[in-house]
Amino acid sequence: MFGPSPDNPTPLPGIDQLIFLKNFITRPDIEVGDFTYYDDEDDAAAFERRNVLYHYDFVGDKLIIGKFCSLAKDCTFLMNGANHTFTAFSTFPFAIFQNGWGDGDVMQLKSQSRGDTVVGNDVWIGMAATIMPGVTIGDGAIIGAHCVVAKDVAPYSIVVGNPAREVRKRFEADIVATLLKTKWWDWPIEKITRNLEAITNGDLDGMRNAV
Numbered sequence: 253m254f255g256p257s258p259d260n261p262t263p264l265p266g267i268d269q270l271i272f273l274k275n276f277i278t279r280p281d282i283e284v285g286d287f288t289y290y291d292d293e294d295d296a297a298a299f300e301r302r303n304v305l306y307h308y309d310f311v312g313d314k315l316i317i318g319k320f321c322s323l324a325k326d327c328t329f330l331m332n333g334a335n336h337t338f339t340a341f342s343t344f345p346f347a348i349f350q351n352g353w354g355d356g357d358v359m360q361l362k363s364q365s366r367g368d369t370v371v372g373n374d375v376w377i378g379m380a381a382t383i384m385p386g387v388t389i390g391d392g393a394i395i396g397a398h399c400v401v402a403k404d405v406a407p408y409s410i411v412v413g414n415p416a417r418e419v420r421k422r423f424e425a426d427i428v429a430t431l432l433k434t435k436w437w438d439w440p441i442e443k444i445t446r447n448l449e450a451i452t453n454g455d456l457d458g459m460r461n462a463v
Contacts, residue, residue, distance in 0.1 A: 254445045258286035261297075269293040273323065276300065281307070285319030285373065285437075292325040299323075306333035313365055313385070318373035319437045324397070326380040335364040335385060372407065373437040391432060392422065407432060427456060434459050 256263040261275040270291045274284040277300055290299050304315055305328060313332045317323075336343040347354030366386025371377070375389055378397035389395065390407030400414040408422040408431065421428065436444065436451055436459065443462065444451070450458025 254441045256287075263289075269296050271296045271299075273299060273317070279307075281309070281312075281314045282316075283314065284317045285321070287319055288317055288321040288323065290323040290327075294325070303327060304329045304331065307331040308333040311365055314368040316368060317371040318375065318391070320374045321371060322376045324377060324379040324381070327377045327383070327395075328381070329369055329383045330385055331369065332365040332367075332385040335366070337364055373435075391437075392428075394422065430456060430459060434462070436462075 256272075258272055259275065261271055262268050263272055264270050270289055272286075273288050273290045274286065276297050277284050279300060282300060282304065290296050290303075292299070295302065303326070307313070307315065307329075308331075311332045315329055315331065336345060369383060369386060370388045371383075372389055372391035372393065374392050375395070376393075377383070377389075377395040378399065380397060381395045381399040381401065383389070383395075384400065384402045387401050387404060389401070389405040390409070392408040393405045394410045395401060395405070395416065396410070396412035398414070399412060399416040401411065401416040403415075405411050405416070406418065406421075408428045409418045410420055410422060411418050423431070436447070439447075439462070447458060447462040449455065450462060
């Protein structure tokens with residue numbers, strides 16, 4: 253036995269509020285890795301519609317979420333379609349409404365884009381956290397409940413608050429470096445299963461010597 257299949261939409265028998273998220277993604281501009289789950293008793297399967305907001309095709313940005321992430325209820329990703337220009341005299345997006353207000357040219361809106369939103373691997377995002385457009389969250393980071401994350405988050409750091417601020421690193425720098433080098437989330441599932449004790453018990457030598 254090598255754990256649940258990442259292709260099983262509801263990996264916990266009889267519990268449909270916890271889903272392996274990738275199985276519910278239909279948009280080509282959203283990517284979710286294996287084993288990343290979302291837990292929401294209201295309608296977990298509607299994540300793409302309810303939790304990813306202002307994600308307009310014409311803007312062209314992507315939401316990329318890695319493997320083995322844990323996403324709590326009501327975490328929200330605001331995409332670049334939420335941005336308005338603030339260098340003009342008005343922030344109103346006249347062009348998109350056309351009919352004499354422009355030809356639908358969205359280049360001005362695209363110019364406000366901060367790029368893709370990227371969540372690394374093994375990231376835990378707490379309940380009702382908000383991730384702003386263009387943010388990158390590093391591998392192993394923890395995002396506290398109700399955070400508003402407006403800037404990049406370093407790997408294996410813990411952030412809380414509004415705006416989110418780093419309160420501490422999860423591990424010493426040498427441990428973080430080893431974890432980022434081993435990239436255990438990219439191991440074959442058989443190798444992960446063989447080395448679960450090292451992964452879950454903080455056995456650094458075990459991680460270095462994993463086979």
